[in-house]
Amino acid sequence: MQGGNGEFAILNGGTPGPGFLENYEPSGKPKFDYTKAVIKRFGAHVNKGVDPKSLNAKERTKWSKIFKELRRAAIRTVATPKGLIMVAKDQAIKDSIRFEKDGVVPLYGAWTIATQATAPRHNFGNVPCAETMSEFVREAYARAGYTVTDDFNVTKGNPLIWSYSAAVVNFSKALDAAGWIPWDSREYRPVAGALLMNGAGQTPGHTYISAGDDGRFIVDNGAPQGRDLRVTSQKTINMMYQTGVFFLPPGVNPPKW
Secondary structure: OOOOOOEEOOOOOOOOOHHHHHHEOOOOOEOOOOHHHHHHHHHHHOOOOOOHHHOOHHHHHHHHHHHHHHHHHHOOOOOEEHHHOOOOHHHHHHHHHHHHHHOOOOOOOHHHHHHHHHHHHOOOOOOOHHHHHHHHHHHHHHHHOOOHHHOOOOOOOOOOOHHHHOOHHHHHHHHHHOOOEEEEOOOEOOOOOOEEEEOOOOOOOOEEEEEEHHHOEEEEOOEEEEEEHHHOOHHHHHHHOOEEEEEEOOOOOOOEO
């Protein structure tokens, strides 16, 4: 950890190690294949991008602004203020309680709130990955000026709160139900800001966010400063970082490999 003030150091890609090359091409394209499992889970939604021109101006602006905020917190190929995802622990606890009590979403501190407040308070401090990414999403909506419960709510069966979305399987279902698009990582590049899932986004599993370099850099509950998968062990990649599917808002369409 680098402390909570200032900026995260810019990541520079390391030399791909044997663990990475066992799982990925040097470009970051996966060698493993979860396509069947992803299609089984998300069906016709997979890779069904939305042409931004088909959205009305209000929708286009909304998704663009939300994704911009998500990407701003995640990217590590440029200097990123630590304050976007870190706050003092006592403040994080207050923000966590306030959200649960009054529905007020904080604008900053997602990592601290999820890993040092919400997850420990509810006794899942050892597995806070989905809560961390849920808080990233909630705060991206708030900073962009939108209400997260418009898209994630009980009526749709996808509330973005720890009691539901702290499970990876439910977090991925919540994104799908909210209209976010699931993309097969064998075909498409996970751009910075894409929400990544180990395998097909099941539980047990892992979820994290692309920090740049087509998903070779990631940010998650264990690496808020960023992690370079190129220099990550094969055991760890096999267990946590085999990106089989990733999610982006409607109108944000990734390039193919």
